Amino acid sequence: MKSVFTVRVAGGLVMLTLAGNFPVVASGDAGHHTVWWEGEDTLETNFPEATRFSAVTFPDSRDLLSDGDWLTNHGPATDVDACARYMVEIPADGMYYFWVRKFWKQGPFRWRFGDGDWRRITHAHEPTGAVPLRPYENGASGDPYPGLEVNWFYAGRVELSEGSHEFELRLLGTKRNTSDPHGQDLTAGLDAFFLTSDDRLVPAFNTQPEPPSSSPGPADWFPVTFREDDFSKDSVIDLSHLVEAPAGKYGHLKQIGNRLQFENADEPVQFWGCGANYLDLSREETIQRIRYLRKHGVRIVRQHPLQSMLGPLRGDGTFDPEKLDRWDWWFAQLKEHGIYMDLGLFYPHHIHRDEGYDLFDELPKAAY
């Protein structure tokens, strides 16, 4: 789509409108296909032309960015989404692994190709490395310039057909009236995007990764790449065979002396566990995460506190039904994969006047 649009951006400015064709690097051979495009090479955007995060504010290190530049945003959310659109040429039909190079966890956004479903990259997504761009320092006006770094994030797999596709992103943010000078709200820096049909190609710096020239032997050094786990049956560290599924298949867990044992089992049982709250990820990403826990032998997770998932108990003694549904799905998926849950029930619990406590008004405020 190349229609011109002009909208009000965070900060009340009227934004320059861009329309045109921009270079997109697509390459491939018989084995794989890749596409790389720059965050700053937009088809259309309402991001400001310049912010306190623009590459001109760190001239000595801007070459650490792909093509020496990125697209930035700063300021509180408004009624209009901060958005950017790109035209991307896909070289061949197929499943692609999608990567985003951006300013740390700042600037979570939803994204889609064409009119496909919206997907999200959120604070729950972890960077795969860090390239420092600028230390924290005071700007010429005395305003602090936040420290900056740029990181790669894996955003998920996406099925794409050969040809031109519009890629669109919209920053996620809550409308607020004030801006945090240290860089929150709709702060974002978008450097580059990378699609690859070969999951061995994991980006680490500001140029396209090269395919491995050969398979390393047991005695060879090799680069560690952080890619999506394909849960190979050949993995020598896969402990999932120790995690019987579904959870609960042997009945309730009982304490027998200093041991734990299921009521319908003949032997005591031990649990290997960790903290693992439900995160702001898609269901596909969440199941991937559960499988990762199971692969590493995790048989129980601590949900702490439960209210971080369900919200506070409401005045009528119920939880938000939508949050309850999400948690129920998370619990059911863990159970299906053989993973038990320990609930942090009582922290933090606040009582409310409308719950009918006779002496509520005599309580010091710190008590509720």
Ligand SMILES: [Ca+2]
């Ligand atoms: Ca760039």
